[in-house]
Amino acid sequence: MPWCAAFVLSISTAAAPSAGAAPATLDSLLARFRAMPGMEARFREEKRMSLLAAPLVSEGTLHYAPPGRLVRHTTKPAPSTVLVDGGMVRFGDARGSETLQIEGNPVARLFVDSFLKILAGDRAALEALFAMELKAGAGDVWELRLRPKVDPMPKMIERIELSGRGLVVASMRIVETGGDETVTAFTDVDAARRYDEAESARVFRLPAR
């Protein structure tokens, strides 16, 4: 079940190492991600669906701690948290919480793995899941396009587009085969964020009810 996929679609995040030389190649871009000690960013996500006349908009903060912990705290329109840790996706809001297995679900695994593999800078793992294309623009601007190649993902997701400048990822766009899309813009990206033990315990968890 693509619940986790939806989560990653919804968090639509990226990371931004500290500004420096423009990444001329995919290897150098991923190497920067690999060296990243952690990340924090604000996000604004718009989900455009054929079901809805107007997009669903959510805002909040995103946190990443290598090698595999990720949390999205949504503050608007209603508080909720999505936590990826140790092969599980946990969701919590004012009504309660639920836990989703990533494994055994190729769709969910692809999404979570792909996102975490980008942040981890794991090219081999990414290439197993996607056909990748990096376009370097003028100055520090770049665009990374991922096309799923593992069934059944190509039936659901047409492409994932990440764009940035220097080592700051500015946006992520996920285009579904049915025409729905999710666009996330990132601001206040801190790609040098480190989480000590106390912070980790506070940030990477579901809020107490």
Next chain:
Amino acid sequence: MTRGDRIHLALAAAACAAMAAYCWQRMDVVNEITAFIPAGDDARLAEISRKLVDTSLTRTLILSVESTDAASAVAGAKQMATALRADPEVEWLRSGVEDSTALGERFWNLYFPRRYHLLSDDPERELPARLSDEGLAEAARELKHRLSQPSGALVKRFAGADPLLGFADRLRRLESARDGPLQVQDGQFTTTHGRHAVIFLASRHSAFDGTFQGPLQDTIRKAFDDANARAGGTLRLEQSAVARFALESERIVKADIGRISTLSTVAIVLLFLVLFRSLRVLLLSFMPILFGVLFANTATLLLFGRVHAVTLAFGSSLVGVCVDYPIHFLNRHALEPAPDGPHGTLRRIREALLLGSATTVAGFAGLALTDFPGLREMAVYATAGIGAALFSTCFHLPALSAARPVATRLHRRVADAVGRLIAAMVRRRRVLVALPVGAVILCAAGLARVRWDPSLSMLNRVDPAMLDEDGRVRALVSRMDASRLFIATGPDEETALRRNDALYMRLVAARKDGVLGDFRSLHDLVTSAALQARNAEAVRASPRLAERMTAALSAEGFRPEAFTGFVEALSEPVAAPLRPADLEGTPMDDLLRSFRTRLDGETAIVTLLRDVRDSAALEARTAELEGVRLFDQDRFLDSTYVRCRTRVIELVLAGIVVVTLMVLVAYRRIRPAAGVMVPALLSALGGPAVLALAGVQLNLLHIVAALLVLSMGEDFAEFFIQAADDPRALQATGTSVVLCALSTVLGFGLLGMSQMPALQALGLTTAIGVLLSLLLSPTALVFAGTRRGR
């Protein structure tokens, strides 16, 4: 040796060979505690209990492979899982989550067309509000909320045809029924911190069937050793499995019986070699035992198809009775041979032998009148064994014994010493009176302090380390309680499902109120056809539902044209209700099988419980539900055990009356009858009394052992009374009794050192009782009022 003797011996040899071959081929030792559940009263509960012994719950093994790092644990578990899947004894094995694409598709096909059949557990109460304008507005808000959740992509796929989220809710319930606290890493179940990788597997055969569980444990151990070797010895295996406890019990029983039989045999061999210095006498003394044990096993296997471990343990104690018959004959024949040879010697003691064995058989045969299969088995074993040993003593030993045996010097000295001792006791009448008086005081003091063991489980020894390990592994996976559950039954599946629906509602309330921690029910997978029909009818009957739903969705910002699937579905024919049979052969099949069974010709649906905090309150909440009952196996077994123990005491008392009557009929006078019964009774009661004084809690096996002592005590006393008027016969009888008591005490003293409480009880009671018998049996002369006694 006459021609008749030769025929007897040839037939005996053939019979022994045939019985040995049969036992070798068919021997099946079991140790199911349910053998001590009555077959008559509470037959349904007994049936449930027996069923529980062989369910997927008891046959499931949980393996935990631990390492300091998750990757090693996962790799080790995967290697083990691959090896174990190849074992034909493994019925199924789950070590991770299968590819959910196929599962999702089958689930979709089964449940999506019936999404509104399963909308509510209480449609008459819930659906009017849920399908009202306010309810539909809330449903639209909920849909929007769900679309923003991690599960939004899934919800989006079918929201157009299911804005009420019936399918999504059913999906959640199924997931909660399947998932525990485990996560999956690289395709393998692991605990949250990843240090433990977990494998579930089930054996094809019962957890109590050591024939198959032993090799399966060997396979598990080998698979682990291979994985551990590859991991550089960093892995640790722990298990939770009923089979391990059963195997451990079986191992202890077999080891103890083996050790005790060996030592007992060695002791008897030494005793005989030292006293008789004759290999022939030695071999002859074992012949009735061999014949008796083979016949007892054969008869038990023929009648019951298997032998219970407790019966086998009891059987080893029966050797103590059977060996007495050849001892009496061979000792008497050596010390006081009849002029007309061995057959003449046999005639001299035949009356005592027959009366002794008849009273023994009568005492044990009473156990066959119980409703407890285990006790009936013991009764058959004892009756067959004693009868066969007596038969062999009477028909085989005389034919094979020397016509004119010569007693060794040591044998004569022992006999003289015993004779002098008896003569001295007879002369000092006060001693013979004081002994039973002392025994009465001992028995009174001890029996006044008797405390009964309250639980059947205490007959068995559970290794604390294994119990801890089991608890640790179970805690990792948060399993349901295997011994406490609800059962909804019905003459047909639909009735059982309807009762299960009603139970589900009560349990939801009980969980909410904190009466129980959690439960797993078939209701999450499938409900009764009646409930499904009521749901479907309520949805169809809701006025202008499509129109009002569309309006509510529009008001929440949805595009009405995206929900044509919902509108069309309302006008389509109603799908047939989902039946349990529809789940067979699907990935939900293993879940279905753990919930559904046949019981006493009816369909039974099991609801598993965890963390029952108030059993009485739970029972009260479901008391008026027809066909539903809470089954607490531990409580049931303990109450059954108490009834079993009470029944056995009643039967033993009845047996004593019968035996007393038999002795009265045999002697036709009260005094010799009292001479047989009083020392025997005091000896039988003495064992439990001494143990009670030592603070030991008594159990069923103490009573059975006391019955054994009673039988031996009667034999001793009868022989004394039969020989009372002949000093030489009395001397020989005294020596026989000493030999019998020594051989028994040597054997049972060792049984008392067993790790298994059941064997300990048998051993200690018998050893103490037989020693008391040795002391008290000469007092038969006082009670009997023989000339020497007078």
